[in-house]
Amino acid sequence: MRTADRKARRRALTIxxxxxxxxxxxxxxxxxxxxxxxxxxxxxxxxxxxxxxxPDNQRARQVLSHCVAxxxxxxxxxxxxxxxxxxxxxxxxxxxxxxxxxxxxxxxAAKRFGVLSDGAFDVTVQPxxxxxxRHFATRPGDxxxxxxxxxxxxxxxxxYRNLDLDEGRIRLARPGMAVTLNGIAQGYITDRIADLLRDxxxxxxxxxxxxxxxxxxxxxxxxxxxxxxxxxxxxxxGSLPLRGAALATSGGYGMPFDEDGRFHHLFDPATGRSxxxxxxxxxxxxxAMTADxxxxxxxxxxxxxxxxLLAAFGGSHARLILPDGGVVEAxx
Numbered sequence: 001m002r003t004a005d006r007k008a009r010r011r012a013l014t015i016x017x018x019x020x021x022x023x024x025x026x027x028x029x030x031x032x033x034x035x036x037x038x039x040x041x042x043x044x045x046x047x048x049x050x051x052x053x054x055p056d057n058q059r060a061r062q063v064l065s066h067c068v069a070x071x072x073x074x075x076x077x078x079x080x081x082x083x084x085x086x087x088x089x090x091x092x093x094x095x096x097x098x099x100x101x102x103x104x105x106x107x108x109a110a111k112r113f114g115v116l117s118d119g120a121f122d123v124t125v126q127p128x129x130x131x132x133x134r135h136f137a138t139r140p141g142d143x144x145x146x147x148x149x150x151x152x153x154x155x156x157x158x159x160y161r162n163l164d165l166d167e168g169r170i171r172l173a174r175p176g177m178a179v180t181l182n183g184i185a186q187g188y189i190t191d192r193i194a195d196l197l198r199d200x201x202x203x204x205x206x207x208x209x210x211x212x213x214x215x216x217x218x219x220x221x222x223x224x225x226x227x228x229x230x231x232x233x234x235x236x237x238g239s240l241p242l243r244g245a246a247l248a249t250s251g252g253y254g255m256p257f258d259e260d261g262r263f264h265h266l267f268d269p270a271t272g273r274s275x276x277x278x279x280x281x282x283x284x285x286x287x288a289m290t291a292d293x294x295x296x297x298x299x300x301x302x303x304x305x306x307x308x309l310l311a312a313f314g315g316s317h318a319r320l321i322l323p324d325g326g327v328v329e330a331x332x
Contacts, residue, residue, distance in 0.1 A: 052202045091178040116313060119160065155269070247291055277301065282318065
């Protein structure tokens with residue numbers, strides 16, 4: 001699962017082209033001819049971008065201001081690095097008696113995605129991340145990784161089924177358990193912002209908060225999203241069209257613990273080891289939360305499960321970049 005640093009992963013996806021600036025296959029609607037407005041800032045620990053069209057520039061800026069405030073509010077729920085956040089408090093106390101509606105929704109979805117993926121997606125892998133982070137903080141040049149007994153202790157705490165969500169509360173069933181939502185909350189926040197923009201009448205929208213979600217006006221061409229080469233950072237290895245859907249990429253290269261990248265933040269809950277099935281996994285799904293979780297599950301699970309995972313999650317397309325540089329394309 002993904003954990004701390006979002007900046008590296010954000011660069012895995014690049015906007016190559018958008019309907020707003022390229023020739024149309026059909027006739028544009030009046031809204032599609034409206035001026036383009038772009039906001040750039042910080043969100044979730046890294047650079048963020050929102051692109052939209054609306055004829056009233058002042059109205060559009062007011063809506064964007066509301067979106068920025070909503071991002072900050074949701075970080076106070078999901079951030080691992082704000083000590084007062086709900087998630088940080090859950091990990092510290094082991095329970096929350098009155099969690100927010102947002103946290104309950106995301107935790108319930110996380111448990112459901114755990115079931116759909118047979119545990120390939122598991123938000124309780126935070127003890128594994130803590131074990132690897134401690135190990136490499138004191139042994140940065142080590143090529144062996146944490147000792148087997150350390151991994152066994154951490155892995156024993158990993159099981160999404162030990163999340164107790166009954167009666168409106170959230171409880172971690174075993175002492176020492178901890179949760180990271182960085183493989184799903186980014187998608188949830190992306191969806192929340194996209195929904196705010198849609199409800200405000202904005203069109204030609206692309207929200208990029210680590211995950212991407214597009215809301216397109218009728219008659220507009222799809223966005224073209226570039227995918228980074230995990231073996232050559234900064235190089236675009238391919239692209240996918242995105243129209244009225246969401247896209248996310250997950251890869252261990254986004255946060256390696258060692259120089260070679262053998263040990264990274266995408267863990268196989270079954271072994272406690274860093275997943276090695278592929279270098280990156282990209283998923284297209286109807287919403288960003290699903291795409292976010294699906295990309296993680298695809299990066300962790302056995303390759304032969306790709307189509308089944310797509311079908312289970314409701315995804316429409318997957319692209320896996322393999323360790324030998326090969327590319328696998330899949331649909332349900």
